[in-house]
Amino acid sequence: MKYANITTRGLEHDRRWMLVDDNNEFLTQRAYPQMTLLKTGISGDSITVFHSQDPTDVIRIPLHPATKPTVTVKLWDDYCEAQYANDNINEWFSKKLGIKCKAVFMPDDSKRKLDADYALSDEDITGFSDGYPILVISEASLQDLNSKLETPVPMDRFRPNIVLAGTGAFAEDRMKHFLINNVNFYGVKLCGRCIITTTNQQTGERGKEPLKTLATYRNINNKVCFGQNIISNGNGKIAIGDLVEVLEEGLVAKK
Numbered sequence: 183m184k185y186a187n188i189t190t191r192g193l194e195h196d197r198r199w200m201l202v203d204d205n206n207e208f209l210t211q212r213a214y215p216q217m218t219l220l221k222t223g224i225s226g227d228s229i230t231v232f233h234s235q236d237p238t239d240v241i242r243i244p245l246h247p248a249t250k251p252t253v254t255v256k257l258w259d260d261y262c263e264a265q266y267a268n269d270n271i272n273e274w275f276s277k278k279l280g281i282k283c284k285a286v287f288m289p290d291d292s293k294r295k296l297d298a299d300y301a302l303s304d305e306d307i308t309g310f311s312d313g314y315p316i317l318v319i320s321e322a323s324l325q326d327l328n329s330k331l332e333t334p335v336p337m338d339r340f341r342p343n344i345v346l347a348g349t350g351a352f353a354e355d356r357m358k359h360f361l362i363n364n365v366n367f368y369g370v371k372l373c374g375r376c377i378i379t380t381t382n383q384q385t386g387e388r389g390k391e392p393l394k395t396l397a398t399y400r401n402i403n404n405k406v407c408f409g410q411n412i413i414s415n416g417n418g419k420i421a422i423g424d425l426v427e428v429l430e431e432g433l434v435a436k437k
Contacts, residue, residue, distance in 0.1 A: 185421035186343075188365050188414050189315065189319050191308055192315030193343055195224065195245055200264070201283045203274060205254045206303045208310070209283055211378045217280055218386045220270050232280045234384070247287050247380055255286055257310060263292040279304035300370040314411035317373055318344040323408065326351035327392055330399075335392050338383045340375070342409055346426060354410040359430035365418035374405035410434070 187194035201209040201217075211217045217233045228242040231277045252263040253269045264286035266272070272284040275422040288294070288309055296306040297313060308315040328334035337345060344362075346354060375396065397406045 185419055188416075188418050188420060190305075190315075190414075191419070192311065192414075195229070196315075197241060197309040197311050198245075198288050199229065199267075200255070200257070200286055200288075201279075202255050202264075202286055203281075203283060206253060206286075209259045209281070211381055212376060213280060214281060214351070215381050215386045215388055217251045218381055218383050219430055220278065225357075236278075240282065241271060243271055243285065249289065252292070253286070253290065256376060257294075258312070260294055262288065264288050264293040268378075301409075302368060302370070303417060307412055314371065315414065316344060316367070316412045316414065317409050317410050318346060318357070318369075319348045319368075319409040320346040320351070322346075322349050322351040322352050323354065327396065327408070328337065330387065330395050333391070335379075335384075339381070340381045340409055341378075342414075344420070356431045356433060357410060357428055358432050358434060359411075359428075361427040361429055362420045363424045365414055365416060365420060367412045367414050369412050370409045371389050371411045371434060372402060372407040373409040375408050379408075 191198075203209055209217070221232055221234055223235075224245070227245050229245060230240050230242055232238075232240045243401075245264070247267070250265040252265050254261050255264045268286065269284035271359045275285055293307050294309070295301070295304070296308055298304070300314075317340075319337065319340055321337075321384050324337055326339075340347050355372060356371070359369075360367050361408075375393060377388070377393065379396075380390060380393050393406060396408055
């Protein structure tokens, strides 16, 4: 059975690595859609990465690299400490993407705190995510969207950590507190979507959908929203097929 360990930063190993430019600022698919062609997996104590156009050339990145001196990196308006990957890893990414870049790792003692307006406590942290440790979307929400599109899109356009089955469309909007396998989760902010949703995750090609259609009926507080950002307040393990018990419903407060 496929499972994930839940940690204070979200799913274990999720977004502990990031690519940065010469100014140590983060790189994403927003500016570099060719990043979609990098495919990842976990094998033993390593993350494996290959470029879809050359799947035999695989680079291995340690899940727990040796401790090194840290540098300050920038992600949106946040600054946090990270350590560079080895030169061979940085050269591999630069070559595959056609841009000069470096991979950086967030060590355990680097604490990137959440926006205080949405955090449950001052101790809430995340990794190199846009802003929150976990994203949840229901299958019904995607089905609702696809019913309005000429060409349906897969769930990977939205990159959720948890996908819910057996709910109504946009049930996740109202899930303020829910339980999965004795792990408590709290909905804190609807997820505002960007141009990455218009990027085919298999080819890197970019169009106008589904953002164009979403904007016609999911414009909330001047943002096109799809999915709910959530926080957990404890460690545990969740698996595909686990029951989701909703303990409190209601629209998440807009701040």
